[in-house]
Amino acid sequence: MKAMRNGLLLLALFALYYLAPLEFRALWQPDETRYAEISREMLASGDWIVPHFFDLRYFEKPVVGYWINNFSQLLFGHTNFAVRFGSVFSVTLAALLLYWLTLRIWRDRATALMAGVIFLTSLLVYGIGTYAVLDPAITLWLVAAMCAYWLTTEVSTFRKKALAWLLLGFACGMGFMTKGFLALAVPVIAILPWAVQQRRFKELLGFGGVAVIGAAIISAPWAIAVAQHEPDFWHYFFWVEHIQRFAEANAQHKAPFWYYLPVLVGGSLPWLALLPGAILGGWRERKQDAGSFYLLSWLIMPLLFFSIAKGKLPTYILPCFAPLAALMAREAVRLMATNGKALRVNGWINLLFGLICTIAVVGFLAPWGLAKHPLYAAHEQLKVVLAAIIFLFWAGCGLATLAAPARRWAWAAFAPLALALLIGAVIPDRIRDAKQPQAFIHEMKDQIAPSRFVLANNPGLASGLAWELQRSDILLYQQPGEVQYGLSYADAKGKFIAEAEFAAWLQQHRREGSVTLMLVMSRDREDTDAEVPKADRSYRRGRLAVYQYGQTP
Template identity: 75%
Template structure:
C-alpha cells in the first residue's frame, strides 16, 4: 500500500513538473518556434528524410531529433504541448536509464530512485527538458550508449557482450542521427580513461568495431537516402556544423574555458551542497568501486571536451547530468544518519538562493525597485508577485529541510515546483514582446493572415508566423540569418528580400495581393517607421511591429 501511495505521489509530482505546464508557456524564438515549424512541415509534406525550414533546405542538424518531435506532434497535435513533449519524453526515458544504471552499480532501489528524482529536478535538466530543443534527445542516446557499455562490462558470456556492444552502437547511431558526430566522440572520450585504468583497452579495440557496426546499421538507410537526395548535405554538415562550431576562431557562441563552471553550479540546484562531496567520493572510491570511477569519467571528460571547444552553450553539458545525478544520490544516501552537515548546508543554500532571488525580483526587477530600468512594467504587479512567490517557496522548502536535514533532505526536490508552475505567467512583457512572438501573432492573427505575402525580418519571428498561420511560404526580409545556406539554392529564388530592395519589391508585388511585414526591432529603435515605406496600417507591441500594405490595382 505504501509503495502504491509513493508511486502515485511521484506520478503527481512528475505531472506537475513535466506535463501540466507545457501547454501554458508560449513558445520561445528562435529555438522552439524553429523546431516546431520544421516538424510541422515534415508532417505536412510527408518528407521524413530532408529537413526543411520555410520550405528551404535546412542542414544544421540530422533527422532523428525531428522524428521524435514529428511523432509528438502527430499524437498530440500542432500545439505547445505537442511541440515540447518530445523533449519531456526523452528526458523521462533518460531518468529511467539513470535509475537502471544506479541499481546495477549499487544494487539499492532507494539510491536508484533518488538518482532519478535528483536528475529530473536539477535546474538545468528541468529547464532544458521542458524546452523544445534537440539536447534532451542527444542526452537520451548518449545515456543509453553509456548504459550499453556498462552492460558490456557486466556481460558474463561472449554472446551477451556482442549484443551489448551492438546495443551501444545502435544508441550511438541514433545519437549521430540526432546531433551528428558528437554522439560518436563523447562516449569514447568518457569511456577511454576508465577502460585504460581497468585494463579493458584491448577488449575495447577487439569488440569496439561491433559498436561501429551497430551505429552504421541503424544510421545507414537515412545516411544513404539523404546523400542521394541532397548530395551537399554532408559537406555542409561536417565542415560548417562541426569544425567551425567547435574548433575554429569564428565558432558560434564563443565563450571562455571556465564558462561551464557557473552553469554546472547553478544547474545542480537544488542539490548543490552535495556536489563537492559527490565528486570527492567518486574520486576516493575509484579503487574500490569501478562504477564510481566510470561515473566520474563520464562527468569530467565530456565536461573538459566541451570546455576546450570554442563554441559553448549551457545545453551542451546536459548529458553530464545523468552520471552526476547518480553520484549526488550516492553521496546523499551515505550522509543519511552519519553526517548531516552537507545535507544541512544544502538547506541553507536553497533558503539563501530563494531569498536572494525574491529580493532581486522585488528590489530590482519590479517597477518600484532600485534599478534605473526595471524589467517589469507598472501594470505587471501580479507577475512580480508570482515570480517573487515562486522563489520564496524555494527558500521556504529549504528552510523546512533545515528542521531535520537527515530525514527531510529529499524534500529539496520540491524547491523548483512553484517556479515550474508559474514561470510561464511570470515572464515580463519586455521579454515576451521580443522572445515569445506567439502572443503577438495570436493577437493579430486575422490581420496577419489576410496578407497574400507575409514577410519577417528574423527567422525566429518567421518561424513563429509559419507555425501559427500553418503556412511555410514566409518570406525573409533583410536578415537571412540561419537559413542563408538554404536560400542559395535556385528553387529558393524569391524567398528573401533585402531592405534596400524592399520598396521596389513592394510596389511590384502588392499588385498581386496585400503584403504583411512583421519585424522584431533592435533594442532602442524607436523610429522603425523610417526603415520601410509608409504602411496603410501598423501595430506595435514592445519590439514587435506589424505593417500592412493593401493591394493596389
C-alpha cells in the same frame, strides 16, 4: 502501502513538473519555434529525409530529433504541448535508464530512485527538458550508450557481449542521427579512462568494431538517402556545423574555458551542496568502486571536451548531469546514514537562494525597484508578486529541510515546483514581446492570414508566424540569419528581401495580393515607421510591429 504512496507522489510531481505547464507557456524564439516549424513542415510535405525550414534546405542538424517531434505532433496535434513533449519524453527515458544503471552499479533501490529524482529536478535538466531543443534527445542516446557499455562489462558469454556492444552501436547511431558526430566521440571519451583503469582496453578495441557495425546498421539507410536527395548535405554538416562551430576561431557562441563551471553550479540547484562531495567521493572510491569511477569519468571527460571547444552553450553539458545525479544520490544516501553536514548546508543554500532572488525581484527588478531600468513595467505588479512567490516557495522548501536535514533532505525536490508552474506567467512584457511573439501573432492571426505575402525580419519571428499560420512560405526581410545557406540555392530565389530592395519589391508584388511585414525591433531602434513604406494599417506591441499593405491594381 508506503511504497505505493511514494510512487503516486512521484507520479504527481512528474505531472506537475513536466506535463502540466507545457501547453501554457508561449513558445520561445528562435529555438522552440524553429523545431516546431521544421517538424510541422516535415509532416505537411511527407518528406522525413531532408529537413526544410520555410521550404528552404536546413542542414544544421540530422533528422532523428525532428522525427521525435514529428511523432509528438502526430499524437498531440498543433499545440505547444506537442512541441515540447519530445523533450519531456527524452529526458524521462533518460531518467529511467539512469535508474537502471544506478541500480546495477550499487544494487540499492533508494539510491537509484534518488538518482532519477535528482536528475529530473536539477535546474538545468528541468529547464532544458521542458524546452523544445535537440539536447534532451541526444542526452537520451548518450545515456543509453553508457548503459549499454556497462552491460557489456556484466555479461559473460560471447553472444551476449556482442549483443550488448551492438546495442551500444545502436545508441551511438541514433545519437549521430540526432546531433551528428559528437554522439560518436563523447561515449568513447567518457569510457576510455575507465576502460584503461579496469584493464578493458583490449576488449574495447576488440569489440569496438561491433559497435561501429551497430551504428552503421541503424544510421546508414538515412545517411545514404539524404546524400542521394541532397548531395551537399554531408559536406555542409561536417565542415560548417562541426569544424567551424566547435574548433575554428570564428566558432559560434564562443566562451572561455571555465564557462561551464557556473553552469554546473547553477544547474545543480536545488542539490548544490551535494556537488563537491559527489565528485570527491567518486574520486576517492575510484579504485575500490568501479561504478563510482565510471560515473566520474562520464561526468569529467565530456565536460573537459566541451570546455576545450570554442563554441559553448549551456545545453551542451546536459548529458553530464546523468552521472552527476547518480553520484549525488550516492553521496546523499551516505550523508543520510551519518547525519552529514552537507544535508544541512543544502537547506541553507536553498533558503538563501530563494531569499536573495526574492529580494532581487522585489527590490531591483520591480517597477519601484532600485534598478535604473527595472525589468518589469508599472502595470506588471501582479507578475512581480508571482515571481516573489516562486522564490519564497523555494526558500520555504529550504527552511523545511533545515528542521530535520537527515530525514527531509529530499524535500529539496519540491523547491523548483512553483517556478515550473508559474514561470510562464511572470515573463516581463519586454522579454515576451521580443522572445515570445506567439501570443501577439495569435491575436493578429485573422488579420495576417489572408495576406498573399508575409515577411519577418528574422528567422525566429518568421518561424513563429509559420507555426501559428501553418504556412511555410514566410519570406525573410533584412537579415537571413541561420537560413543563409538554404537561401544560396537557385530555387530559393525570392525568399529573402534586403531592406534596401523592399520598397521596389513591395510596389511590384502588392499587385499580386496584400502584404504583411512583421518586425521585432532592437532596443535602440524602436521607431521604424519612417524607415518602411507607409502602410495602410499598422499595429504595435512593445518591440513588435506589423505593417500591412493592401493589394493594388
